[in-house]
Amino acid sequence: MNPLISPAEATKHITDSLVTTETEVVNLNDALNRVLAQDIVADRDSPPFDRVMMDGICINTYNHILGSWRYKIIGTQAAGEKKMLLPKGEFTIEVMTGAPLPTDANCVIPVEQIDIVDGYALPHDGIDADDYQFIHRQGSDCKQGEIILEKGTVLTANELAILASLGATEIKVSRLPKIQLLTTGDEVIAPEETPTDYQIRRSHPSAIRGLIDANKLGEISDQHLTDDPEAIESAIATALESNDVLILTGGISMGKFDWVAPLLKKLLGEPAFHGVSQRPGKPFAFWKPTETSPVVFALPGNPVSVMATMHRYVLPALKQMLGQPLKTQKVSLAEDFQWNTPLTGILAYRLQDGKALICPPSNSGNHLALKGSQGFAQISPSSLHKADSLVEIF
Amino acid sequence: MNPLISPAEATKHITDSLVTTETEVVNLNDALNRVLAQDIVADRDSPPFDRVMMDGICINTYNHILGSWRYKIIGTQAAGEKKMLLPKGEFTIEVMTGAPLPTDANCVIPVEQIDIVDGYALPHDGIDADDYQFIHRQGSDCKQGEIILEKGTVLTANELAILASLGATEIKVSRLPKIQLLTTGDEVIAPEETPTDYQIRRSHPSAIRGLIDANKLGEISDQHLTDDPEAIESAIATALESNDVLILTGGISMGKFDWVAPLLKKLLGEPAFHGVSQRPGKPFAFWKPTETSPVVFALPGNPVSVMATMHRYVLPALKQMLGQPLKTQKVSLAEDFQWNTPLTGILAYRLQDGKALICPPSNSGNHLALKGSQGFAQISPSSLHKADSLVEIF
DSSP states (O other): OOOOBOHHHHHHHHHHHOOOOOEEEEEGGGOTTOBBSSOEEOSSOBSSSOEEOSSEEEEOGGGOOTTOOOEEEEEEEOTTSOOOBOOSSSEEEEEOTTSBOOBTOOEEEEGGGEEEETTEEEEOTTOOOOTTTTEEOTTSSBOTTOEEEOTTOBOOHHHHHHHHHTTOOEEEEEOOOEEEEEEEOTTEEOTTSOOOTTOEEOOHHHHHHHHHHHTTOOEEEEEEEOSOHHHHHHHHHHHHHSOSEEEEESOOSSOTTOOHHHHHHHHHOSOSEEOBSEESOTTOEEEOOOSSSOEEEEEOSSHHHHHHHIIIIIHHHHHHHTTOOOOOEEEEBSSOEEEOOSSEEEEEEEEETTEEEEOOOSSTTOGGGGTTOOEEEEEOSSEEEOTTOEEEEO | OOOOBOHHHHHHHHHHHOOOOOEEEEEGGGOTTOBBSSOEEOSSOBSSSOEEOSSEEEEOGGGOOTTOOOEEEEEEEOTTSOOOBOOSSSEEEEEOTTSBOOBTOOEEEEGGGEEEETTEEEEOTTOOOOTTTTEEOTTSSBOTTOEEEOTTOBOOHHHHHHHHHTTOOEEEEEOOOEEEEEEEOTTEEOTTSOOOTTOEEOOHHHHHHHHHHHTTOOEEEEEEEOSOHHHHHHHHHHHHHSOSEEEEESOOSSOTTOOHHHHHHHHHOSOSEEOBSEESOTTOEEEOOOSSSOEEEEEOSSHHHHHHHIIIIIHHHHHHHTTOOOOOEEEEBSSOEEEOOSSEEEEEEEEETTEEEEOOOSSTTOGGGGTTOOEEEEEOSSEEEOTTOEEEEO
16 A cells, blocks of 8 residues: 555545536436536526416405405406406406416405405405515516526436426436446355355445435446456456446455455556545545546445445545535534544444434444444544534535 | 314324335345335344454464564465464464454454564564454354344445345335325426416426435326316326325315315315414315225425425325334524414425525425425424524424
């Protein structure tokens, strides 16, 4: 390993080297969690007409005579029907929520505030009849031509509804990066196999696939490799050819059978960095993408280290490749936290009333301790972090 | 509408009436965000053997002589290979991370702390050689037979990794509720159609589908109905037959063409409640499930009201049907918030350093204002909420 760099330096190497993926067009129905690759502009005002907000009647306040209201009902303006005309004088039109306000009306009186007798509407004494009450004015939410959703926006339910209301049913989004995961380690077998006394079951593909699928950050394939340098070299060489991202787990420390780092160096040259002053995840190595090779994240093999480096580096990198704006997320600590290690802690947390309760596992092999945690917080080396102080979360 | 009840009373009506769906078995690869319908028990200790945590050598501290260490290397214990035996005396075995600790060894010295000369390992002066250092003891994370994941757990990436490591590849989960969404309103057309001056495009299906799919809370179909009572009655009658949940939007206020509430009353009898003292979403109505009919949520038609009632009532109800334990989530307010309405506010918020910034839209028709919001907070009627006070979020 090279000399250790800080997590901030590691982040800078990564963010400086990434480019956004190309775009593709998807249908609105398939757009959940995708990232917009275009600005979305209002094709008309919103609302597109003066919209009635309450069931009731409409009047023009110009006509109203205090204390002696009585309006002849001349029709009903339903939602989804052409706008009617309110004649001058003491006339009214019944109006329904969602309907366009009839021409020359400027006030809605709710049905709860009137009586209807013999075809006449009689507003109750003392009620309000203000100009434009209960009317959602045309263009008051946005004007035609305004940018409503910006490039880089992640499309959650709120944004999908907005796209639908703007008629944006075919949407340009960032193409999902193609990700190849290569796991290594002779001691790990497939989860459905029966382990011997000295074997454990493979959990990295489930963990990493879960993170990527939950956030729709890429299309991932995975393959497991035994600790055989020829097989590893050939699998890496193949994976370098046709992916946007290569993630490897294990084989990057100083063991006799740690082939991953040496073989990556053989195929790609020296990494941007190998070794970060953090716990867990110290042996983490990174190769920048080139004209002919994808970005390569080589993660340590322990399961907690995998999750820590995925949250801290890989997920933000994938978001950047998808065109999401980089932003720092912080929360307060729920209680004092003493960290005695002279390396930055990348530690799991649980949210408790919006504050982070740090819950470091006993060691980086104990991924059972990650159950119910929501992400990882970055904790400065050798220091006491007071309750309510802010920490960065990933 | 009946007299208004409080949001807490509405919640009680809903939670008291729901039952958990049946179970089904899914493969681990399809289990993301599903809810466990069984406890998951460790089939063996974790780790299943004394696991080496650093590349290095192993010794038995019983043999060590202060200041004059020198151990003959008699072999290499690789990960994934049968456990070797460390002979008594000044012998050592090279050990790799993830390997089983050789029998009769009780200490690992990392490779960084030794020199290897002529087949002998020479630990550096002054290093530690404590019993069981760098050894992840068998059963220290959990013992065989312990419950590791409880029924009701939502399976995120962390839990998928745990299932994989326990060999739980076929898992009993709660069946997803079958949900039918019926939207109404003559003014709304499909997003891909061209609206006239008095029409708007349909956004509820995109919004509701987005919420349900993002959280994997059900399998939803949707259908739009015009404001024609015969068509609505027939569609409701059909939907009542073969779903676990029926969600309707619109048609439950006091308009002349508000057919949904009267027709539901005709088909199902009086609702558990109709009208909640909240803004938005006041006309919200709810029918309990019976032997022959599903649970029915009739939501107001305004888009902000739809999102508020979905977050506040429908999503928690679906989680309950899936067997998730009910739990209250709170966060602090980012700043003072004055709410002058004598109804409980169900208001969108954005998270800012883990605190909620309330961002109420100008009116319940303006769903553009929901862009980038993360959920809804419940705000007590007519009161000033101080910064840093806790509010319940949904």
